[in-house]
Amino acid sequence: MSLFWIVISQLAAVETMSTSKKVITREEWEKKLNDVKIRKEDMNRLVMNFLVTEGYVEAAEKFRMESGTEPDIDLATITDRMAVKKAVQCGNVEDAIEKVNDLNPEILDTNPQLFFHLQQQRLIELIRNGKVEEALEFAQEELAPRGEENQSFLEELERTIALLAFEDVTNCPVGELLDISQRLKTASEVNAAILTSQSHEKDPKLPSLLKLLIWAQNQLDEKAAYPRINDLSTAVLEDPAI
């Protein structure tokens, strides 16, 4: 039996030797961290980019005053964009469509899928408000022609119309369409389309950098043992487990 354990422990030793990682102590790592120069103005820009892309207009304006950072897009366009988003979130789709066209008529022209989703949302709102006749008319005149052009639109249309068949919509298989999450989804789509049309990235940079941090640490784990940040919300360095 003891021979067995000797063999096991020797195998374990060989394992550790072949996968031996470079060990970086806390002190060494902190020195490397100290050598990194992060410019305050770059961090300000990152924060401003977040505020602007996520639509915090007032906060962006205040931040510009308090920090002297210039936003990368015109703040006025944010207000317009947020108005569209809000309209969809509240179910005022007709109003939203009007606003989008005021902002830039090309957005809906060049985005058939977005336009279909907005029309679909309009249909959902009509059904939600019990306007059955209007809903049917709308579906037949506005949505069916689009469905003919595109198979997936047709499927979506049929799913939406199915809502009418149920007395108790909260329990039917397509009930999720009436959920507020559906409105939020459409609102998000519109928001992204507007940002793209303004040649602005539709996502803020900060979350990507956080993901990059997680990825970089995972990659480095394969080759080294070093102090990690495991909790992004506290940014605390945790010592390597040696």
Next chain:
Amino acid sequence: MVNNQDSGGCCIDLSQFGAGRGGDDIDMEDEEEVPRYLNTINSSGGFLMVSTDKLSVQYTNVNLHGHDVGVVQANCPAPVRRVVYYFEIFVKNAGAKGQIAIGFTTEQFKMRRQPGWEASSYGYHGDDGLLYRGQGKGEAFGPTFTSGDTIGGGINYASQELFFTKNGKLVGTVYKDVKGPLFPTVAVHSQNEEVNVNFGQQPFVFDIEAFALEERLKQQMMIEKISLPLHVSHWIVRSYLLHYGYQDTLNSFDMASKSTLPPIPVAQENGFNEQGEMYALGHRRILRQLIRSGDVDSAFGKLRDWYPQIVQNDTSTICFLLHSQKFIELVRAGELEQAVKYARAELAKFFGIKPLATLLQDCIALLAYEEPVKSSVGYLLDATQREVVADAVNAMVLSTNPNMKDSQNCLHSYLEKLLRQLTACCLERRSLNGDQGEAFHLHRVLQSGKGEK
């Protein structure tokens, strides 16, 4: 690092605040040497002739056997600190037998053999379209090539592969098992073969930029799939605003967060711990605004009223920063006589302190110029210098918080710590990877970008 132990042990290291001439970090990527021309010194001279501009090669002999190949390498190995490296050759004349090759070889390569015929070398050969990588026998790889063709060879550090192109189209890839520096290599082997080389001085036929972009996007797409804790970005931005005292922004931010759909709940509900950085928020905001507007006297006054312990020691770093900024403001206003008086009264005492020496010297130097803004010390007149002082004051005030568990927290916001960790990890990973690939540069990420995501 100056030990400013008076108030809660918060150490202000001037370099941490980017104080100093040319705060720009040296872009390490630019330091690498890049191949520009052909190396005539180690080429198999006698078999070939390299043009005077060192960008063309011609086989002068009649070849007789396998050890009289005319091989020439670039003047230096391919740079590694990037996503891809690439160069092209144009076959001007395929000569008698079209035995042209393009590839990569190491420094020790025997210069009378085709690249790929020896170990630790790679060659894509025009006469048979095969790829040779260290064995006598080549592998099926791509089409043959001849006069009028443009062939490219490249190294993809992201995927650790070599790749070759013909007339703008990718031909194939092969795994790069040779570690260490690789020299772009060109070879000719039959009478009258002639080849031109392009190391980037001319535009490439192959769209290398699109190729590099594709590689970056592949990596980005993979990273995007990683999930983050809910609302963590929101929390980090909020902490940032709190840390630096941007009170108005913070209030707007909080209000807007409540009315978003779905509303973003207060920190505690998300499991995020508020570290008590609400401490002295109002004061810190006022101090920042005063310094940003150049009103150092008022800032000093407020500090004496509210946090006398910070400015108690008149030879502390924080006092130096404040006094030097006052001096800078006087110079900015053109009040040079007053500036001199102020320097004598308040700056002279700092002359013995080594860590402050450079900054002090730079400040005084402002007096020497008629147009200080245009001088080498002009950076002091930038708004960023005021920012440095404002951030230092902010850190000192935070350090007076009796509830502060970790004194180092007052120096850096969470965002800064995360970004440093990110930078350090990328650098270390690259260094352990033979220094290959791109590292992380916040500045570059911010520049990039319309459409590139």
